[in-house]
Amino acid sequence: xxxxxxxxxxxxxxxxxxALEAGLAASGxxxxxxxxxxxxxxxxxEQDFAVVLLDARMPGMDGPQTAELARLCxxxxxxxxxxxxxxxxxxxxxxxxxxxxVECVSKSHAPQMLSAKVAxxxxxxxxxxxxxxxxxxxxxxxxxxxxxxxxxxxxxxLGFKRKELLGMRLEDLIHPDDRAxxxxxxxxxxxxxxxxxxxxxxxxxxxxxxxxxxxxAAAFERDEVYYAAVRDVTERWRMEExxxxxxxxxxxxxNARTAELTAANQELEAxxxxxxxxLRAPLRKIDGFSAILERRCAGALDEESRRLITxxxxxxxxxGALIDDLLAFxxxxxxxxxxxxxxxxxxxxxxxxxxxxxxAGRAVEVRVGPLPNARGDxxxxxxxxxxxxxxxxxxxxxxxxxxxEIGAGAAAENECVYYVKDNGAGFDMxxxxxxxxxxxxxxxxxxxxxxxxxxxxxxxxxxRHGGRIWAMSAPGAGATFSFxxxxxxxx
Amino acid sequence: MTSPPxxxxxxxxxxxxxxxxxxxxxxxxxxxxxxxxxxxxxAVARDGEEALDFVLGRGGPVAGLRLILxxxxxxxxxxxxxxxxxxxxxxxxxxxxxxxxxxxxxxxVLRSYRLGANGYVVKPVDFEEFxxxxxxxxxxxxxxxxxx
Numbered sequence: 001x002x003x004x005x006x007x008x009x010x011x012x013x014x015x016x017x018x019a020l021e022a023g024l025a026a027s028g029x030x031x032x033x034x035x036x037x038x039x040x041x042x043x044x045x046e047q048d049f050a051v052v053l054l055d056a057r058m059p060g061m062d063g064p065q066t067a068e069l070a071r072l073c074x075x076x077x078x079x080x081x082x083x084x085x086x087x088x089x090x091x092x093x094x095x096x097x098x099x100x101x102v103e104c105v106s107k108s109h110a111p112q113m114l115s116a117k118v119a120x121x122x123x124x125x126x127x128x129x130x131x132x133x134x135x136x137x138x139x140x141x142x143x144x145x146x147x148x149x150x151x152x153x154x155x156x157x158l159g160f161k162r163k164e165l166l167g168m169r170l171e172d173l174i175h176p177d178d179r180a181x182x183x184x185x186x187x188x189x190x191x192x193x194x195x196x197x198x199x200x201x202x203x204x205x206x207x208x209x210x211x212x213x214x215x216x217a218a219a220f221e222r223d224e225v226y227y228a229a230v231r232d233v234t235e236r237w238r239m240e241e242x243x244x245x246x247x248x249x250x251x252x253x254x255n256a257r258t259a260e261l262t263a264a265n266q267e268l269e270a271x272x273x274x275x276x277x278x279l280r281a282p283l284r285k286i287d288g289f290s291a292i293l294e295r296r297c298a299g300a301l302d303e304e305s306r307r308l309i310t311x312x313x314x315x316x317x318x319x320g321a322l323i324d325d326l327l328a329f330x331x332x333x334x335x336x337x338x339x340x341x342x343x344x345x346x347x348x349x350x351x352x353x354x355x356x357x358x359x360a361g362r363a364v365e366v367r368v369g370p371l372p373n374a375r376g377d378x379x380x381x382x383x384x385x386x387x388x389x390x391x392x393x394x395x396x397x398x399x400x401x402x403x404x405e406i407g408a409g410a411a412a413e414n415e416c417v418y419y420v421k422d423n424g425a426g427f428d429m430x431x432x433x434x435x436x437x438x439x440x441x442x443x444x445x446x447x448x449x450x451x452x453x454x455x456x457x458x459x460x461x462x463x464r465h466g467g468r469i470w471a472m473s474a475p476g477a478g479a480t481f482s483f484x485x486x487x488x489x490x491x
Numbered sequence: 492m493t494s495p496p497x498x499x500x501x502x503x504x505x506x507x508x509x510x511x512x513x514x515x516x517x518x519x520x521x522x523x524x525x526x527x528x529x530x531x532x533x534a535v536a537r538d539g540e541e542a543l544d545f546v547l548g549r550g551g552p553v554a555g556l557r558l559i560l561x562x563x564x565x566x567x568x569x570x571x572x573x574x575x576x577x578x579x580x581x582x583x584x585x586x587x588x589x590x591x592x593x594x595x596x597x598x599x600v601l602r603s604y605r606l607g608a609n610g611y612v613v614k615p616v617d618f619e620e621f622x623x624x625x626x627x628x629x630x631x632x633x634x635x636x637x638x639x
């Protein structure tokens with residue numbers, strides 16, 4: 001480590017001067033040596049020095065010139081280090097009104113020791129400015145665990161005066177519950193050999209209340225001190241605690257609500273299912289016995305009677321279809337969803353085949369555009385296409401030039417849009433809200449058959465996939481049904 | 492005009508046992524069975540207990556019994572338990588059992604087959620469909636068992 005520090009050395013004994021100069025220069029310091037206080041005064045007025053080393057026993061040391069030197073140093077924030085055989089610094093600090101940084105070094109110490117002191121004085125000086133500016137707490141703690149130097153910012157945090165804190169044992173400030181862990185960390189610092197470690201612990205304020213501090217500290221073996229930058233993280237910590245408390249509470253509530261909803265939903269599904277089931281039994285009897293009656297009285301029935309029985313059985317068939325659809329709808333809610341990549345082109349192709357079979361003999365112009373893959377349950381998505389496509393075929397039945405188109409919408413970042421478009425009967429957009437309701441129909445059943453469950457089923461499937469479905473139309477102008485699914489591959 | 496086949500007792504040499512608690516449902520099933528080519532001798536059990544008693548109650552399965560049509564929802568002993576008991580009996584297990592039920596629930600279908608059912612028919616609302624299903628199934632098993 002190079003100490004590029006300008007040192008002003010003031011000593012009237014030339015051999016001392018030379019010895020110290022040599023020692024300090026050997027340590028990498030740039031030394032300017034003078035033999036008297038007036039010379040020093042002159043120099044310090046002209047140049048900047050990081051530190052002034054002053055022989056404490058020079059003649060005139062207690063005179064006005066020394067006081068002037070001290071004043072200048074104070075003004076510039078330059079520390080003065082008094083060199084003496086015994087520590088007499090106090091006399092000077094009390095005497096000539098020296099309040100700037102004063103150190104006291106025994107001359108008998110080796111120049112290396114002095115060098116360390118100089119370096120430290122310099123560092124202390126420069127850092128001292130940061131020290132006092134810092135919002136965080138800065139501290140120097142001796143290996144003995146006592147607080148050596150602290151920035152002012154400790155005062156509001158701990159409620160102690162800085163002076164009261166200096167000399168206190170760190171241990172005594174730490175919350176009893178955190179003490180063992182914190183001291184273990186402090187010991188680790190020495191093993192870390194200068195590397196910085198970070199930890200948090202609670203400390204006790206003067207009033208006994210508690211703050212949480214974030215420490216980042218390193219041991220400095222040569223000076224036998226720890227340097228610590230400390231931040232009061234109490235508020236952040238409280239916020240985190242309360243947030244995690246609230247998050248837990250929120251999660252608990254969400255879980256409870258979800259459980260309630262799931263239970264209610266299951267109950268509803270079970271209800272719909274059993275209703276659908278139980279409705280089928282009497283219906284089967286009505287149809288069955290009407291059939292038997294018709295057969296038994298085959299010869300005796302006139303045409304009108306036969307028509308009446310046909311109406312009864314037609315009603316049964318219709319209701320059976322409604323029940324089957326309701327059953328399918330309620331089963332959908334109970335069914336587990338498979339999740340995979342679905343080739344929508346293949347899906348649309350096979351669905352189209354099925355629908356064409358169902359609508360055999362019709363000449364419908366069909367176009368299928370390239371479709372992006374989807375992520376979801378293939379069987380369910382097949383049902384969506386089937387329902388939309390059956391509708392398209394159904395509602396174009398009265399057209400002379402029926403046309404149906406399956407395609408994909410403009411690519412979006414996180415979803416794929418598919419549509420089924422026809423040039424059929426269409427509907428008034430004012431009723432669009434009713435479209436996807438269960439058993440909602442916008443056309444007379446004499447005109448277009450159906451139970452009104454197809455779109456409800458499609459919507460339910462699309463919603464279970466996290467998607468949406470909508471329609472655009474005008475009466476006589478055909479309809480476009482679109483649905484959007486989260487993009488494939490984004491599981 | 493043909494009437495539904497007379498309901499027989501075990502001693503009268505029934506070929507088919509219909510297990511159905513609802514009298515009218517039973518009547519519809521019998522009407523369907525009546526149309527099995529060559530006629531069929533049917534007995535009816537009104538609940539699970541009666542069914543097990545009919546099949547196993549005389550120290551062994553009824554001779555000549557070739558098909559059991561079993562409803563799942565039954566008083567006393569339900570269809571699953573009847574099925575399970577029949578398929579656990581070394582001698583009775585060879586008699587084919589076809590489940591005839593209103594339930595479309597996957598679990599019911601699966602459970603029935605796991606217990607050894609030989610067929611599963613969901614009763615359709617449409618009588619012709621129902622009739623056709625019963626007729627075909629019965630004919631299939633009867634032909635298989637009569638060894639034409």
